[in-house]
Amino acid sequence: MQPYFLPYLGYFQLMNLVDEFVVYDNIKYTKKGWINRNRILVNGNAVFITVPLKHESDELDVGERHLADTWDQEKMKMLNRIISAYQAAPYFSSVFPVIKKIILCEERNLFGFLYHSINEIKEYLGIKTPLVVSSSIQGHRDKKKEEKVLAICKTRKASVYLNPIGGLDLYDPHQFKENGVELCFMKMKDFEYKQFSNAYVPFLSILDVMMFNSVDQIRDYLHSQYELIKPSEGNALYV
Secondary structure, eight states: OOOOSSOOHHHHHHHHHSSOEEEOSSSBOOTTSSSSEEEEEETTEEEEEEOOBOOOOTTSBGGGOBBOTTHHHHHHHHHHHHHHHHTTSTTHHHHHHHHHHHHTOOOOBHHHHHHHHHHHHHHHHTOOOOEEEGGGSOSOTTOOHHHHHHHHHHHTTOSEEEEEGGGTTTOOHHHHHHTTOEEEEEEEOOOOOOOTTSOOOOSOOHHHHHHHSOHHHHHHHHHHSEEEEETTTTEEEEO
16 A cells, blocks of 8 residues: 555555555655545534645655655644644544654655554554565566556465455456455445534544544444455455
8 A cells, every 4th residue: 555644544444454564665656645645624624634745756756755844834733723623522632642743753754754654543543463665575666556566465475465445446356366366355334423513524534533433443443344345256255
């Protein structure tokens, strides 16, 4: 998976399900994605928070990009915005120190900053899955898309590759089968939790989930609020 800034719950459901979770650092940064931004709840609406980046070449990998020089000022504004949005949330007092530690991290390399944030959330949620940085794995650097994934699976001796449902059209299950790897997809179920007295706004940052749910409740979501789909059969394997 690409590294994302405070990604949604499904990212951590996937992480919790697997034996190893590979995080890409040697993959191109994509604009208008979720690598350096996410959405939080502000006055009942979904609003973006963004980590600004230096103006660098679009050809650089995520591991070669850096946070903007303005981040020292911007991060305080982001923290204040989060305080304003969530200070009345039921778990603010336990969650905010984690978020503050993430945002005040001194790391200026984009991947280093994101990896630290993902690991902090992982620890808070009690997820035991080891994280593996993609550049530490041999044999896939010159490959693209499906071939890259299969090369990583081969090196790590994986028998199953699990991907979010958004990648359903990206991979050929027969190609994976020929390489001795079973291809499966995870889809987060549609469910709601209470967000103040507002109408529910789905698919926000994990920050939102943490502010309104205890760790025990989130761990229940990690284990129950998803289904696994095997594309060759088109049906759920596990609910």
